[in-house]
Amino acid sequence: MKIILMRHGEICPSGLEKRYIGQEDYPMTEEGKQTVRQSLQALQREFPSLSLICCSDLKRCVQTAEIACELYGLPWRQDRRLREICLGVWEGMTMRAVRERFPEEYRRRGESPELFRPPEGENFWQLARRALDALHFWLREAKQPDPMLVITHAGVIKALQSLTENHSLQQVFACRVDYGAYYVMDHLPEL
DSSP states (O other), rough: OEEEEEEEOOOOOTTTTBBTTTTTOOOHHHHHHHHHHHHHHHHHOOOOOSSEEEEEEEEEEHHHHHHHHHOOOEEEEEEOGGSSSGGGGGOBBHHHHHHOHHHHHHHHHHHHHTOOTTOOOOOOHHHHHHHHHHHHHHHHHOSSSSSEEEEEOOHHHHHHHHHHHSSSSTTGGGGGOOTTOOOEEESSSOO
């Protein structure tokens, strides 16, 4: 069964200073909703039916799931294991502020993203493990050959994409996942 990982739409108007969002619960902007609708319409042309729609429990993913359900006529299910990476005390801080206040930690995260964990946060191995637990559960629930749509966050998609393509999380930051983009997997990676 194919697994379609989709990122929610834009949550902060473009032009604002980049910040670490993590698990902070922001809704999508109107532009984000439009982007998601267009992306889901393209997805529906490629995959006219789905077996299941599940999403992170954060607002931006729930809003995306609501649009998907409108188009596909399926109910959706929430799973907090599909949340974005927890960035602990960094959440809500601008990238500039993190570089200034935590220069050593910021450097270490860039060098070893798979292992580095911000204070009170998690690393990419922890993120990948909980996301894969969720996906294995939902695959058992789907019980149909049609693809499963999983609406989640950039960190989750990057981690799973990096594991699938590189068999490692070392290159997780090399993966790019735009708002509303989707990534189709034929199988789940191994940890």
